[in-house]
Amino acid sequence: MVEVDPAFFQDPEHRPKLVRIEDEGIPLIDLSVLNQSSVSQDDMARLVSEIGDASQKWGFFQVINHGVPSEYRERIELVSRKFFALPKDEKLKVRRDEVNPLGYYDTEHTKNVRDWKEVFDFTVDNPTIIPASPEPDDQEIRELRNQFPQNPPELREVCEEYTQEILKLCFKILGLISLGLGLPKNRLDDYFKDQTSFLRLNHYPVCPSPDLVLGVSRHKDAGALTILAQDDVAGLQVKRKTDGEWILVKPIPDAFIVNIGDIIQVWSNDKYESVDHRVMVNSDKERFSVPFFFNPAHYTWVQPLEELINEESPSKYKAYNWGKFFATKKHSNFKKLNVENLQINHFKMKN
Numbered sequence: 001m002v003e004v005d006p007a008f009f010q011d012p013e014h015r016p017k018l019v020r021i022e023d024e025g026i027p028l029i030d031l032s033v034l035n036q037s038s039v040s041q042d043d044m045a046r047l048v049s050e051i052g053d054a055s056q057k058w059g060f061f062q063v064i065n066h067g068v069p070s071e072y073r074e075r076i077e078l079v080s081r082k083f084f085a086l087p088k089d090e091k092l093k094v095r096r097d098e099v100n101p102l103g104y105y106d107t108e109h110t111k112n113v114r115d116w117k118e119v120f121d122f123t124v125d126n127p128t129i130i131p132a133s134p135e136p137d138d139q140e141i142r143e144l145r146n147q148f149p150q151n152p153p154e155l156r157e158v159c160e161e162y163t164q165e166i167l168k169l170c171f172k173i174l175g176l177i178s179l180g181l182g183l184p185k186n187r188l189d190d191y192f193k194d195q196t197s198f199l200r201l202n203h204y205p206v207c208p209s210p211d212l213v214l215g216v217s218r219h220k221d222a223g224a225l226t227i228l229a230q231d232d233v234a235g236l237q238v239k240r241k242t243d244g245e246w247i248l249v250k251p252i253p254d255a256f257i258v259n260i261g262d263i264i265q266v267w268s269n270d271k272y273e274s275v276d277h278r279v280m281v282n283s284d285k286e287r288f289s290v291p292f293f294f295n296p297a298h299y300t301w302v303q304p305l306e307e308l309i310n311e312e313s314p315s316k317y318k319a320y321n322w323g324k325f326f327a328t329k330k331h332s333n334f335k336k337l338n339v340e341n342l343q344i345n346h347f348k349m350k351n
């Protein structure tokens with residue numbers, strides 16, 4: 001058997017149990033009313049409350065009849081398989097490095113343990129503007145540029161087309177979330193004008209020690225929303241809020257998994273929660289997934305929305321700069337560090 005590098009080993013308390021718990025609990029939400037030419041107020045109110053309840057109870061839900069044509073998804077899943085099947089040398093031609101955090105990468109660390117996966121990242125806006133450094137006083141900015149591989153030749157176009165479709169879905173869900181918070185549907189849209197959103201292709205190879213390692217260690221997504229396509233191999237687990245148990249998210253053909261990220265948790269002043277999740281790997285099956293991280297402009301100051309703050313419900317967070325937060329995260333997951341990673345609870349008010 002192949003020896004697994006101990007850099008991948010989880011501490012005993014974080015190792016996955018190989019007995020997997022399935023739960024019907026992660027809500028499945030049908031978005032078909034949004035595809036109709038006119039929606040009744042009742043139907044809209046029902047949908048808004050379903051999304052609101054799921055965002056409160058789970059921080060996760062799946063959506064069907066979401067309006068993203070299935071061809072786009074089939075094409076990206078196929079091109080992702082083709083890319084990761086290439087020889088390592090070929091993939092390394094578009095390798096991420098200390099300077100450019102976009103491209104191919106197989107050494108990501110989450111919570112300072114190496115993930116059993118390889119990824120390919122690119123941003124929606126090309127270039128994407130972010131701060132030049134995580135230092136709070138450094139005002140300099142820089143441009144991130146995508147590096148697409150020559151092979152497979154269709155990868156760029158397939159990825160860009162898919163992303164445009166997913167963006168439409170992001171704005172639909174953002175609108176529903178906004179309505180659920182009692183705000184106008186387009187209240188949050190402007191934050192995404194100069195977005196720092198990016199798409200990731202994930203490949204979790206077969207692993208000889210699925211009991212010791214994780215594809216991605218437990219973490220919360222730092223952005224606003226994540227929209228994930230997973231293949232038919234289960235692996236994503238969500239930490240159930242009621243008891244902290246890890247629950248497997250069942251693959252449903254053509255459904256997208258949506259989760260609330262840290263930014264919506266802060267905007268909603270903790271009404272909605274960004275929940276811990278992680279990815280298990282298998283000894284006999286590889287797995288592919290495609291998350292889209294919907295992130296605002298780098299200059300966004302993230303803080304509870306002023307409409308939601310009053311004397312009874314005071315702000316629970318100090319404002320933080322998204323670009324600096326993002327730059328710090330991008331910097332720290334490149335290598336193993338001996339300090340805790342930056343988290344939103346570092347901006348929590350001490351009452």
Ligand SMILES: O=C(O)CCC(=O)C(=O)O
Nearest residue numbers: 202216230236279289291
């Ligand atoms: O592959 C998955 O199912 C989830 C991946 C994930 O949570 C992430 O990349 O942030």
Ligand SMILES: [Fe+2]
Nearest residue numbers: 219220221277
């Ligand atoms: Fe995640």
